[in-house]
Amino acid sequence: MRRFLSLGLLCLMLLGTAVSAQAQSSSSTPDDQAALALLTALDVDSYRDKGEAIAAILQSDDERARDWLQALLDGRLQRTDDGRFVLVLENRGRDWPVADALTNEPLGEMSRRDLDRIGINNALRNQLRSAIAVVDLYSPNVERRRTSADRLLGEVDGELAETLAPVIADAEDEYVRTRLAQAVAIYRAEQGEMAGVEALTGSLHPRARVALGRAANSDDPIVADAAATALTGIEQQLKINRGLETLYFGLSLGSVLVLAAIGLAITFGVMGVINMAHGELMMLGAYTTWMMQQLLPGQPGLALILSIPAGFMVAALVGIAIERGVIQFLKGRPLETLLATFGISLILQQLVRTVISPLNRTVVTPEWMSGSLVINDALSLTLNRMFVLGFALVVFAALMLIMRRTRLGLEVRAVTQNRAMARSMGIRATRVDIMTFALGSGVAGLAGVALSQLTNVGPNLGQNYIIDSFMVVVFGGVGNLWGTLVAGLSLGVINQVLEPWAGAVLAKIIVLVFIILFIQKRPRGLFPQKGRAAEG
Amino acid sequence: MTTLQRKTHPRTLSRFATALITAAVMGASAQAVAQDDDPIKVGILHSLSGTMAISESTLKDTVEMLIEQQNEAGGLLGRQLEAVVVDPASNWPLFAERARELLAQEEVDVIFGNWTSVSRKAVLPVVEELNGLLFYPVQYEGEESSENVFYTGAAPNQQAIPAVEYLINEVGIERFALIGTDYVYPRTTNRILEAFLKDEHGVAEEDIMVNYTPFGHSDWQNIVSEIRRFGEEGKPTAVISTINGDANVPFYRELANQGIDAADIPVIAFSVGEQELSGIDTGPLVGHLAAWNYFMSVDTDANYDFIDAWIEHTGDEMSVTNDPMEAHYIGFNMWAEAVRKAGTTDVDTVKDAIIGVTVPNLSGGYAAMMPNHHITKPVLIGEVQDNGQFDIVWQTPSTVAGDAWSDYLPGSRDLISDWRKPMECGNFNVVNGSCGGSTAAEEAEAALAE
Numbered sequence: 001m002r003r004f005l006s007l008g009l010l011c012l013m014l015l016g017t018a019v020s021a022q023a024q025s026s027s028s029t030p031d032d033q034a035a036l037a038l039l040t041a042l043d044v045d046s047y048r049d050k051g052e053a054i055a056a057i058l059q060s061d062d063e064r065a066r067d068w069l070q071a072l073l074d075g076r077l078q079r080t081d082d083g084r085f086v087l088v089l090e091n092r093g094r095d096w097p098v099a100d101a102l103t104n105e106p107l108g109e110m111s112r113r114d115l116d117r118i119g120i121n122n123a124l125r126n127q128l129r130s131a132i133a134v135v136d137l138y139s140p141n142v143e144r145r146r147t148s149a150d151r152l153l154g155e156v157d158g159e160l161a162e163t164l165a166p167v168i169a170d171a172e173d174e175y176v177r178t179r180l181a182q183a184v185a186i187y188r189a190e191q192g193e194m195a196g197v198e199a200l201t202g203s204l205h206p207r208a209r210v211a212l213g214r215a216a217n218s219d220d221p222i223v224a225d226a227a228a229t230a231l232t233g234i235e236q237q238l239k240i241n242r243g244l245e246t247l248y249f250g251l252s253l254g255s256v257l258v259l260a261a262i263g264l265a266i267t268f269g270v271m272g273v274i275n276m277a278h279g280e281l282m283m284l285g286a287y288t289t290w291m292m293q294q295l296l297p298g299q300p301g302l303a304l305i306l307s308i309p310a311g312f313m314v315a316a317l318v319g320i321a322i323e324r325g326v327i328q329f330l331k332g333r334p335l336e337t338l339l340a341t342f343g344i345s346l347i348l349q350q351l352v353r354t355v356i357s358p359l360n361r362t363v364v365t366p367e368w369m370s371g372s373l374v375i376n377d378a379l380s381l382t383l384n385r386m387f388v389l390g391f392a393l394v395v396f397a398a399l400m401l402i403m404r405r406t407r408l409g410l411e412v413r414a415v416t417q418n419r420a421m422a423r424s425m426g427i428r429a430t431r432v433d434i435m436t437f438a439l440g441s442g443v444a445g446l447a448g449v450a451l452s453q454l455t456n457v458g459p460n461l462g463q464n465y466i467i468d469s470f471m472v473v474v475f476g477g478v479g480n481l482w483g484t485l486v487a488g489l490s491l492g493v494i495n496q497v498l499e500p501w502a503g504a505v506l507a508k509i510i511v512l513v514f515i516i517l518f519i520q521k522r523p524r525g526l527f528p529q530k531g532r533a534a535e536g
Numbered sequence: 537m538t539t540l541q542r543k544t545h546p547r548t549l550s551r552f553a554t555a556l557i558t559a560a561v562m563g564a565s566a567q568a569v570a571q572d573d574d575p576i577k578v579g580i581l582h583s584l585s586g587t588m589a590i591s592e593s594t595l596k597d598t599v600e601m602l603i604e605q606q607n608e609a610g611g612l613l614g615r616q617l618e619a620v621v622v623d624p625a626s627n628w629p630l631f632a633e634r635a636r637e638l639l640a641q642e643e644v645d646v647i648f649g650n651w652t653s654v655s656r657k658a659v660l661p662v663v664e665e666l667n668g669l670l671f672y673p674v675q676y677e678g679e680e681s682s683e684n685v686f687y688t689g690a691a692p693n694q695q696a697i698p699a700v701e702y703l704i705n706e707v708g709i710e711r712f713a714l715i716g717t718d719y720v721y722p723r724t725t726n727r728i729l730e731a732f733l734k735d736e737h738g739v740a741e742e743d744i745m746v747n748y749t750p751f752g753h754s755d756w757q758n759i760v761s762e763i764r765r766f767g768e769e770g771k772p773t774a775v776i777s778t779i780n781g782d783a784n785v786p787f788y789r790e791l792a793n794q795g796i797d798a799a800d801i802p803v804i805a806f807s808v809g810e811q812e813l814s815g816i817d818t819g820p821l822v823g824h825l826a827a828w829n830y831f832m833s834v835d836t837d838a839n840y841d842f843i844d845a846w847i848e849h850t851g852d853e854m855s856v857t858n859d860p861m862e863a864h865y866i867g868f869n870m871w872a873e874a875v876r877k878a879g880t881t882d883v884d885t886v887k888d889a890i891i892g893v894t895v896p897n898l899s900g901g902y903a904a905m906m907p908n909h910h911i912t913k914p915v916l917i918g919e920v921q922d923n924g925q926f927d928i929v930w931q932t933p934s935t936v937a938g939d940a941w942s943d944y945l946p947g948s949r950d951l952i953s954d955w956r957k958p959m960e961c962g963n964f965n966v967v968n969g970s971c972g973g974s975t976a977a978e979e980a981e982a983a984l985a986e
Contacts, residue, residue, distance in 0.1 A: 075921075121919055122919065210770035358590050372794060459589075460587050496757070
């Protein structure tokens with residue numbers, strides 16, 4: 001990689017001048033024949049030859065080089081059947097809008113059948129990224145300069161360090177300046193130079209740590225000492241960051257548990273119905289998300305937002321059907337309810353398998369939910385998990401409001417505390433049963449919508465969560481929504497704290513054993529219901 | 537039968553008995569004729585419901601398609617083929633029951649079936665007891681050889697070992713994270729790989745990370761973060777994934793979200809094929825690797841014909857083909873060829889006739905049945921593309937013969953399998969020169985359990 005970078009140094013200078021020259025006059029376009037030859041060299045089978053072709057493009061002082069390289073990296077540089085090279089502007093759907101790679105003129109839409117993509121492999125991908133980073137150092141776009149500076153960390157060699165010195169001095173952007181200085185410092189520290197070690201003190205970037213590790217083995221005892229001290233400080237920082245990361249992982253796993261369990265906390269906790277088909281209601285919510293994305297192609301974000309009410313409605317309607325069709329006839333017979341709803345869960349699973357497909361469905365994650373929020377070099381929080389965490393809290397708050405502040409909530413509490421008394425006060429207990437079950441089922445649908453962003457959307461989705469859901473509700477205390485929240489989040493954190501040293505399998509077992517022991521000691525869970533309601 | 541006797545009126549019973557005897561006599565006399573007219577029965581033992589339906593239902597369709605094609609071409613020995621489909625519902629003990637039903641009641645001539653190793657282990661004693669034929673189409677951990685089973689999927693030396701050699705020699709990887717689902721296939725494969733990396737390539741203990749997760753694991757945050765830190769030590773790092781089925785989607789998703797790119801830490805998977813990718817948004821996976829003996833993107837006429845036939849059979853433009861389907865294609869053709877060669881569907885004759893049978897595979901070469909009931913296969917490495925297909929970046933220069941007993945495990949190093957006469961032994965110990973019986977297999981398992 002380094003050899004390649006120094007190879008690109010020469011052209012880098014040339015490109016620098018080319019870009020500035022272009023600012024004055026754009027008439028310095030080299031012969032299109034030469035450009036075509038450069039691109040044609042890419043259209044070969046051997047990856048080695050492609051690598052040489054990329055180096056040749058970088059060395060040509062063609063100002064379109066960056067666009068070509070970027071398009072090649074994204075798989076958008078394609079060849080038409082008649083041997084022209086085009087840039088695909090948007091590769092979505094069957095027909096793609098394209099532009100001529102040489103003239104940049106839009107050519108309208110072309111069918112993907114008429115286009116041949118120029119393929120690359122991992123080695124070329126790395127080469128392309130470094131090449132683009134080198135070109136981008138001189139880009140007028142500050143974002144590009146920043147990405148480029150990030151990329152160069154750990155990729156600097158002697159020659160590049162020299163070249164970077166004036167770039168650092170001239171850099172207007174603070175971030176670019178510190179990043180490039182760090183990149184050079186990593187190189188210096190690896191060479192065992194004191195200046196490099198000093199500059200890297202406190203840096204959390206993994207490359208800096210590797211460089212310091214090498215410096216710590218240096219022959220010069222002063223440098224080795226300084227590097228070792230710097231490393232200890234960094235390790236300390238990393239430990240704190242790891243702790244925060246584990247906490248975040250725990251909360252996010254916990255929020256998934258809360259989402260899965262909170263609907264059950266209503267149907268099982270408040271109504272006392274053991275609904276084994278709860279997981280399948282979640283599955284239906286997830287399939288609704290998939291369905292919405294099919295109905296709104298190209299707008300996964302909008303589809304996801306619309307699936308929140310849609311998923312709630314679908315699951316709630318199925319919930320009503322289950323309540324009216326089966327559960328109402330089995331009132332007060334928990335064993336029969338358990339068996340009947342288990343049967344329903346199998347029927348729903350097989351129904352999805354037969355009607356839709358036994359295969360998993362693709363649910364696309366919208367752009368704004370992918371990737372992560374970078375806090376520092378050692379800590380970044382994944383966005384999809386953050387959204388689910390927020391969503392769980394919102395759903396919880398909304399449920400609390402419904403149960404505490406609305407007429408429905410009041411009636412639900414009245415009916416579950418004393419059915420006969422509530423009826424004699426004029427509350428239509430049957431209607432309340434339906435509404436409560438629909439609410440619990442609908443919330444399961446919401447959980448499914450959120451889960452579609454984290455896991456597989458397939459017929460087995462529900463099965464994987466049903467046991468966890470019951471566990472959380474029982475652990476938190478049946479009939480208590482707060483208990484479910486606290487139990488879900490704490491089980492998530494406990495699990496994630498155990499996982500690094502016990503492994504995923506053992507961590508799960510330990511959590512289960514812990515819950516069994518806990519239930520032995522406190523059979524009513526974390527927050528037992530008090531008073532007469534608890535007897536019911 | 538006893539309950540029947542107790543409950544039925546004596547006169548009905550005697551009538552029933554007469555009918556039975558008549559039927560038996562007529563049957564015996566009709567047998568010679570029936571040989572020519574009755575269809576040859578092909579049993580299909582793949583889950584159509586439950587967790588494994590996702591992978592196995594397409595294999596059932598594949599065998600049905602192959603039977604249809606064979607019938608259109610005039611059948612076999614002048615007789616038509618008939619599929620007998622049963623559904624073991626992803627339930628391992630039920631696999632054994634269904635296998636018994638196929639062999640004892642339906643009297644099928646051959647069975648194509650199973651996916652998971654657990655289900656194969658459940659069926660094994662039944663197939664051996666009733667002397668059936670089973671073609672098993674999935675890559676597996678090896679350490680097994682049965683007289684009645686033909687392994688058309690890859691043994692570890694046909695998938696895992698060449699894949700690791702590719703990583704070391706072509707990509708320059710020095711650190712390996714072995715991540716797998718917690719069951720027999722990943723554990724055995726990883727044990728073989730660990731021994732291989734340490735003994736053959738001198739990889740140090742601290743450069744190997746091993747991690748197992750439960751089936752259907754969906755919370756990968758911690759493990760992916762661990763992999764990221766493992767890869768930050770300055771040496772080129774790769775993940776060798778034996779993660780099974782459903783757990784893959786959240787795993788790859790987490791990798792992408794934590795910003796781990798194939799160019800930084802490539803993941804090479806042994807259980808992720810075209811079908812698994814059809815459930816994933818492959819954009820963030822581009823560049824990750826898989827090792828198989830067949831990819832849908834293989835550029836041969838035989839493969840294009842197969843894909844066309846498959847799309848026509850399923851009626852779905854978007855349906856994909858994968859490695860176990862090719863294994864069934866090879867297995868079915870090998871069996872048909874052996875039946876033709878033997879002139880009968882008799883199990884013992886076919887079993888002997890099939891050794892050495894060579895049929896074309898879909899990647900432009902030939903597959904031969906070896907005496908150890910494994911076949912020869914090319915090994916291909918593919919990179920995931922954004923369209924859910926694999927771009928083949930490397931392949932072995934020639935085909936590799938499957939090895940039932942790994943050369944890298946202490947318990948199985950000295951064992952060979954040869955089902956030809958006069959040896960006829962699945963675990964012959966070349967050191968003490970005796971057929972080990974079941975003890976050698978137990979030793980290998982004991983070594984594994986360590």
